[in-house]
Amino acid sequence: MSVLMFDDIVKSLKAENEDVLKEHGLDDKDMIFIKELIEGAKTSEWTYEGRDEDKSFLYEIVANKQNGIDVDKWDYFARDCHHLGIRNSFDHQRLLKFARVCEVNGRNHICFRDKEADNVYDMFRTRYTLHRQAYQHKICNIIEDMFAEALVRADRDLHEGKPEDMLKISEAIKTAEDYSKLTDEIFEQILSSTSDKLKESRDILNKIIRRKLPKFVGEARLSEKHISEEELKKTWKAAVEKYKPTDPTVSLNADDLPLYVVDLDHGMKDKNPIENVYFYSKRKPNEASVIKDHQLSSFLPKRFNEELVRVYYKNTDGNKEEQMKKMEEAEKCFQIWCDSNFGLQ
Template sequence: MTNLKGADFNVCTKKMKKGNQNGVILSNNRKRKLEHVSVNVYTDFNNNRNPKCITDMLYGEICLSNMSIKCIMDSPEFQRMKYLKQLGVSHHVFMNANHTRFEHSVGVGYLARKWMLNLQRNQPELNITEKDCMLVQIAGLCHDLGHGPFSHVWDNILPRISNDIEWNHEDNSVKLLQQIVDANKDDINLSNEDLLIITEMIRDLPKHETEERDLQGTWTKRRFFYLIVNNFESGLDVDKLDYLRRDANYTGLGGNKYDKLLERSRVMRCDDHVERICFPIDLLFTVFDLFQTRFKMHDKIYTHKVTKAIEYMIGDLIVLVADTFTIRGAKLPEACTRPDVFVHLNDNILDLVGEHIYNLPDNNKNKTRARDLYERIRSRKGLYKDMGHSTLDMDRLKERLHLGKDKKLTEKHLNIFQRVMYEYTKESYESVEKGALANSFPQDPDDLLKVTTVTLHYGKKSKNPVDMVYFINNRNQVLKGDHEEIRMRLRSVRPEAFMETRIQVFCKIPCQIRYVLDAFRKWCEDNKQMAPVSQAVLRSPSPSPTSGNNYSYSDLHELSDIE
């Protein structure tokens, strides 16, 4: 804890006095800015003069003086995020990517409040109250409470082990926040109406509901409040501002600062009579850079081939033990629907699963395979091997597969692709291998390969997200991003397409790499798609003639997984 004297400001910027390592002062520029802000936004609620201060790598010292905020952050539900890595398993590739959902959530809450304070200072006519700032910050703090182990990876694992529950991390965040409030009613100053407002700031509101509220003017709070944490129109929100900068810094790419977007934005009434946050037109390229950075991060970091390989291995491992593994007496699907159990579910699940596997009886049909898969993950020997990717020509696939207007590939299509490649692989393998080895080819396509698609876009699928952002030109006119003036300014940097879909294949058995890669190439040729971009090593391990099983999980050769 750090005690602040004088005005109890929420954000304190420390600057080391040159030549005096013990001198800590506020910069004069920062003092001038803080003088325009009223006393701490939370002081009127709790009259608390002992703020909780956290030092963040990106923003310096963040001080929280509101009792409700501190109580939420000290709860087991919020502290759990310290054990959830922001980037799932990316630290296996980028060694410094060990930052957590806790850090990100604190950063989003900080930026949310900072944006509100800037609007409060620059536009007093908006009548932004201290409580408004608190509600938006709580939404920022709690928007990721409901993430499962390994963050977004869990969203893909859960449907594989249960078809009976509908689950997403936004809804789960709301449940956990409700549990926090119920357990701390005396300390958290939030009404049921306040909770409903925070809930709507976290969740995606249905389009028809937002249109109805716009027509009837039935927003509980000012409309732009709901777009600060989760912008359902353009995607330009504080969640994206924080994670792009934070993830880039921790992975060594170096993140851009977008402070000007918060400092110079204004709330304006647009042509459709709706209030929105607008940006000066000279920040147009800053906005475009934000969305372009999103594309690059997904391409280089979030979908890295080794990261995806480990994600799929963890998914296969959890599916193998899902019938017997429990946490606090509940199986995983049940644990995800019970907030009191879910609070104990974090990235440590991999170690718990490993211990569980070794305690399984020897007659368990999945024990040997699960144990070997767990050891492959831990030792990094024999990871699923990336066969490369092919950027799909969706127009050609649309004709062959009779896709709808959205040209969207479904799980059914991927299963067909996987089965076809499996048959190609089997045919190629049996033409080379004879006798017992040929008969030992895996009978299930899921045991041999993984076929998946990766969709990269700027934030709004095939659309340009800048088209949904509003700007203020030099004549103080509000222009939507698809206005001709905006398009002309961006004509030199606009890509031909804002989305691309790739098909990606992983081989699960090292000694089958050459055959799976040939099958992938043949599939691309048959479907008139680009040849796969691959760095797969074709020197695959030779099967042991004495084992009689060329896809044994227990006798694997070490391969290089990062090229």
């Protein structure tokens, strides 16, 4: 979508002034180059047209598919850590001072001084921290899920009474022009609507505003690998149906207790991201290679990804005392399930 939006911007500028690119010293090859930078170098073979292979390091600046170290990440680290009040231990300005281009395996790469390995790791750790404490926060996730449900329910009916050729919400991604008009205003559009067809969506958004959110039952970390989300949901549903509440007046319904699986990593799934970064030494500044294990801190984790299993109680309507009883029973059921299944802890 970023490339489509860039094309749309160029198209609109050319409509005003056909020679706008030439006036800024740009040509069609530069346009190709910019779009390739946005997408990043995805393959090991050189198939790119914007620049020759000797300029391959340029493709590691905006969207680095080699190891994930790029200015896009640095930008949102600085922005989000500032606004969230989360400490950012990664120093991108220092890392820039120790960055240089070296040839590795016949191709030019952006490499860093070996003593900056811990600083590079701090970058990947910051990414994990932001996802753990903000982007994948237990409340953030459930609000996202509710908002998505509201949009799905409003998809077809939001533009009721308007021209037939007007796109649905889900179709706005087809063109950059329509996508650029899909702003946060849609939240207010649904809330202020009076259509009966949008009532379900309005109710969901009103619950978000009034903080009538699904209650968080519990969270566990998967200590075993290769357990599918489908299998986890299946066993959880069976556990809820099998569970006998200690309070005879309470009954649990698996449909009211959805399970979510959250993936957290350092940017390279289960791999150590440092293994894809090239470093040079003070004595050999023009020779770079992957850093050795003994040069890294012994405090690095043994695993670089984890899966979290979260359960919520989504039936927030009804008597508060009854809801509390069901929450207590749901927590007990979840604990029993964690203790007896899949190495959850």
